[in-house]
Amino acid sequence: MQTALRTSLPETELASRANFAPHARVVREERPAQTSGLPLSIRGLRKSFGDNEVLRGIDLHIPAGQFVAIVGKSGCGKSTLLRLIAGLDKIDAGSISFGDAAVKPEDIRVMFQEPRLLPWARVLSNVEVGLGRDRASKDAHARAEKALTEVGLADKRDQWPSVLSGGQKQRVALGRALVSRPRVLAFDEPLGALDALTRISMQRLLERVWRDQGFTAILVTHDVSEAVALADRVLVIDEGRIAHDVTVNAARPRERGSAELAGLEGSILSHLLSADDRT
Amino acid sequence: MSLIDSISLPRRIRLPRADGLVQWIVPLAIIAIWQLACATGFVPTRVLPAPTDVALAGWKLLLSGELARNIWVSFWRASIGFLIGGSIGFAFGLANGLSQLSAKLTDTTLQMVRNVPHLALIPLVILWFGIDESAKLFLVALGVFFPIYLNTLHGIRTVDPQLIEMGRIYGMTDGELFRRVIFPGALPSIFVGIRFALGIMWLTLIVAETIAASSGLGYMAMQAREFMLIDVVVLSILIYALLGKLADSASRVLERLTLSWHPAFQKR
Numbered sequence: 001m002q003t004a005l006r007t008s009l010p011e012t013e014l015a016s017r018a019n020f021a022p023h024a025r026v027v028r029e030e031r032p033a034q035t036s037g038l039p040l041s042i043r044g045l046r047k048s049f050g051d052n053e054v055l056r057g058i059d060l061h062i063p064a065g066q067f068v069a070i071v072g073k074s075g076c077g078k079s080t081l082l083r084l085i086a087g088l089d090k091i092d093a094g095s096i097s098f099g100d101a102a103v104k105p106e107d108i109r110v111m112f113q114e115p116r117l118l119p120w121a122r123v124l125s126n127v128e129v130g131l132g133r134d135r136a137s138k139d140a141h142a143r144a145e146k147a148l149t150e151v152g153l154a155d156k157r158d159q160w161p162s163v164l165s166g167g168q169k170q171r172v173a174l175g176r177a178l179v180s181r182p183r184v185l186a187f188d189e190p191l192g193a194l195d196a197l198t199r200i201s202m203q204r205l206l207e208r209v210w211r212d213q214g215f216t217a218i219l220v221t222h223d224v225s226e227a228v229a230l231a232d233r234v235l236v237i238d239e240g241r242i243a244h245d246v247t248v249n250a251a252r253p254r255e256r257g258s259a260e261l262a263g264l265e266g267s268i269l270s271h272l273l274s275a276d277d278r279t
Numbered sequence: 280m281s282l283i284d285s286i287s288l289p290r291r292i293r294l295p296r297a298d299g300l301v302q303w304i305v306p307l308a309i310i311a312i313w314q315l316a317c318a319t320g321f322v323p324t325r326v327l328p329a330p331t332d333v334a335l336a337g338w339k340l341l342l343s344g345e346l347a348r349n350i351w352v353s354f355w356r357a358s359i360g361f362l363i364g365g366s367i368g369f370a371f372g373l374a375n376g377l378s379q380l381s382a383k384l385t386d387t388t389l390q391m392v393r394n395v396p397h398l399a400l401i402p403l404v405i406l407w408f409g410i411d412e413s414a415k416l417f418l419v420a421l422g423v424f425f426p427i428y429l430n431t432l433h434g435i436r437t438v439d440p441q442l443i444e445m446g447r448i449y450g451m452t453d454g455e456l457f458r459r460v461i462f463p464g465a466l467p468s469i470f471v472g473i474r475f476a477l478g479i480m481w482l483t484l485i486v487a488e489t490i491a492a493s494s495g496l497g498y499m500a501m502q503a504r505e506f507m508l509i510d511v512v513v514l515s516i517l518i519y520a521l522l523g524k525l526a527d528s529a530s531r532v533l534e535r536l537t538l539s540w541h542p543a544f545q546k547r
Contacts, residue, residue, distance in 0.1 A: 116445040120463040120540040132450040
């Protein structure tokens with residue numbers, strides 16, 4: 001199943017493309033050379049809410065710096081998995097570990113579908129919130145400004161969130177998540193509420209900061225085309241288990257709507273829909 | 280492009296200075312009509328004295344120092360009572376909004392007391408405190424307590440739980456969470472409470488001063504009634520109106536200063 005979906009682009013070919021395409025945009029390596037990301041190992045993870053068993057034994061290893069997308073029908077447990085990884089909910093059984101390194105709370109950050117900005121704080125102070133315990137440090141301002149520049153909103157630093165557009169608010173939220181230089185960044189449908197065009201530019205932004213900073217990215221989405229456009233690997237979750245684990249080897253930057261991605265998207269969608277027919 | 284410009288340009292012409300004056304057009308018109316009605320004899324001055332007579336009475340009282348003294352006494356009672364009742368209400372609102380235990384312990388009792396009209400306590404209060412200052416302060420404090428308590432509690436309970444979760448994720452301590460998320464989130468509601476409370480503050484004070492006092496605006500009005508000085512009675516009523524407006528404006532200024540983030544308070 002998995003091999004059938006795997007696109008046949010060996011790593012060597014990717015590298016040679018990069019070397020012999022001076023006319024094209026710079027094609028960088030698949031993954032940053034040195035990654036600040038943390039590896040993630042999940043063993044036998046279970047979670048239920050009352051009688052409803054949402055996750056029924058998840059086993060998963062994510063190498064450091066990988067971009068993983070999690071797709072599935074609504075209610076399949078994908079957001080629950082993300083909340084457990086981010087430490088927002090308690091685990092019933094099993095374990096989640098982040099390699100051998102000691103993990104600080106600032107190392108793992110979450111971005112939600114809603115921006116969750118403080119309406120009574122200026123854009124810059126909202127980004128400063130993301131520094132966690134370093135908020136009081138002397139360079140807090142400078143770091144927040146740098147993060148704001150990274151998401152392209154340096155000129156909005158003194159605005160109230162209420163005057164920003166939906167996409168801009170989400171970019172501030174991204175800046176807030178990035179400012180502590182996290183090593184794992186979990187996205188819970190961060191682009192779900194945006195219009196199609198803003199969505200595409202946000203996807204590019206996400207990809208760019210992921211490449212620049214090399215964190216491990218976990219993206220929960222219901223949009224399969226978004227998943228194949230961004231991720232190294234797409235996990236299909238069904239009835240609380242990982243039903244499919246699909247590797248996306250397409251070169252970056254990826255061309256939206258290319259036949260390669262469209263084919264991959266189609267086969268993942270058919271998996272999701274066939275799971276739907278069964279029930 | 281020119282189309283868009285021409286639409287957006289004259290959307291709203293605002294003259295800030297004129298804006299401040301517009302609100303006074305209706306009160307001034309009422310006074311003008313009133314003066315006219317008295318001057319023509321349409322309203323007998325025994326029923327309602329002309330505004331000029333009221334102003335004259337005010338001027339006399341001002342010269343004798345009686346007016347300033349009574350206004351000061353009333354103002355002092357109102358603000359001290361407001362401060363006492365308001366801070367206790369605010370403290371209970373905070374405690375019950377933040378702690379389930381505290382809410383379980385006290386909310387039922389407070390809701391029961393709230394349903395007793397506080398002015399019904401006047402006979403009891405006179406028996407307890409006499410017609411002393413403390414009687415008036417007690418009544419004002421009691422009246423002010425509930426709107427502030429209820430709105431503080433409501434404000435804290437309705438702070439967006441997603442923002443609180445966000446604060447916790449980003450490692451805010453309890454103190455920080457309160458200062459940066461819960462309190463600013465509850466502030467618009469607290470201001471609603473303050474404005475309600477200001478209304479109740481004047482109401483309580485007037486009633487208390489009319490019934491049992493030896494100084495203050497209410498006392499001045501009652502004394503004037505004894506001597507059939509109808510112009511002084513009307514004067515006291517007008518002063519109440521002005522003081523009420525003043526208190527309301529003060530709370531608006533505070534609102535503007537602290538809620539400038541709120542879309543409703545932003546200058547367009």
